[in-house]
Amino acid sequence: MIKGAVAIFKRDFKKFLSNPFVILMTMFMPIMYLIIFGNAMGGTITHVPIAVVQEESFSTSTPLFVSAVDMLKVLAQRDNPRMFDVKVYTDEAKAKRDLNNGIVKAVVVFPSTVSSSDAVRLYVDSSEYMIPSLVQSGVQMALMSSGANNRVEINKIYGDIKYIQFFGVGVIVMAIFMSTMMGGGIALIKDREMGIIEGYLVTPVKRSSIILGMIGSGTIRAFLAGFIIFIVDILITGIIIQSAEDFLLVLVVLFITSLGVTSLMVSAASRFANQQEYAAVAAFFSLILFMTSGAFYPVVGMPDWLRWITIINPEYYAVDALRSIILRGQGLGVIGMDLLALLLFSTGAIILGITTFRRTLE
Secondary structure, X not given: OHHHHXXXXXXXXXXXXXXXXXXXXXXXXXXXXXXXXXHHOOOOOOOEEEEEEEOOOOOOOOHXXXXXXXXXXXXXXXXOOOOEEEEEOOOHHHHHHHHHOOOOOEEEEXXXXXXXXXXXXXXXXXXXXXXXXXXXXXXXXXXXXXXXXXXXXXXXXXXXXXXHHHHHHHHHHHHHXXXXXXXXXXXXXXXXXXXXXXXXXXXXXXXXXXXXXHHHHHHHHHHHHHHHHHHHHHHHHOOOOOOHHHHHHHHHHHHHHHHHHHHHHHHHHOOOOOHHHHHHHHHHHHHHHHHOOOOOOOHHHOOHHHHHHXXXXXXXXXXXXXXXXXXXXXXXXXXXXXXXXXXXXHHHHHHHHHXXXXXXXX
C-alpha cells in the first residue's frame, strides 16, 4: 500500500512540476491578493464630487457661504489626494439634477440669510457606502472652522441604504462570473480534451460558429444564474423595484453583462489546453475584476493606479448600472454609457475569442 501511494505521489508531483505556468500562478496569486485586496478595501475615499450653492433668493454671497465654501476647498487641498472636488453652482435646481444623474454625490445648500437659526441643507446620494457620512462630517467641520452655529439638515435622496443592499448588487455580478467560469470556459476545454473540438473541425461547422455557440450557451446559463440571485437579493435585502420599466432594464443589464463576461472567459479558455492553467487564469480574473468593480467598496476609495483598471473592467459598468437601477431608480439616460461600454467590451471579447481560438488550433 505504501509503495503504491509513493508511486502515485511521484507521478502527481512530476505532473505539477512539468507545468511551470501553474507553479508561477500559485506563487503569484497570493501576492496579487495582498496588493489588490489590500488597496481596494478600506482606503481613504478621495475626489468626492460635491456641489455647493446658495439659496436662490440671495443677491450677494453671504459671509457664511463664502467662508464655508473656502473652508471646504481648504479641506480638499489638505489631503493628498483631495477629499472633495468642490463645484460652485448658482442654480439649486441644476445642482440637484446633477445629483440625481450621478454627476455629483452631494449638494450643500447654504441659507441666503446671515442668521444662525437657518439650517444648511445637505442632499446626499445615500446609495453610496460611506460617502454620505464622509460628506456630512466634512460640511460640519467646515461650518465649525468658519465659526458658524447653523445646524445641518440631512436629506438622503434614496432613503436609508444598508450595506447588505449596497453589496447585494455586486453579488449578482459575482454569480454571473462564477457561472461563466464554470460553464463557458471549462466546457470549451473539456470539449478539447475529449476530442470533440477536433471532430467539429473536420465537419462543415466553422471555428467561429463553435466560439459563438459556446458563448451563446454560456450567456444563457450566466443570465439565469444572475436572474436567480437577483430575485434572492430582493427577498433577502428587502429592495423594492419601483416599476416594470426598471425590472426590464435590470434584465437587459444582466443579459449584456452575461454576454460580455462569457465572451471574456471563453476567449481566455481558447488559449489553454488543460483545466489547471485555465483555473489559475480564471482565479486571477476573478480577483482583478470583482475587487475593482466597486461591489465591496466605493471606487473612489481606491488608489489612483488601481482606479484606472475600472475603465477596462466590464464588471464595474455592470455593478454601476445595476446599482443605478435597483438602488436609485435611474433610467436609460443615466446607465446608457454603462450599457455602451459593456456592448463594446462584448464585441471586442468575441472577436478576440475567435482570433485566439484559431491561433490555438493552427
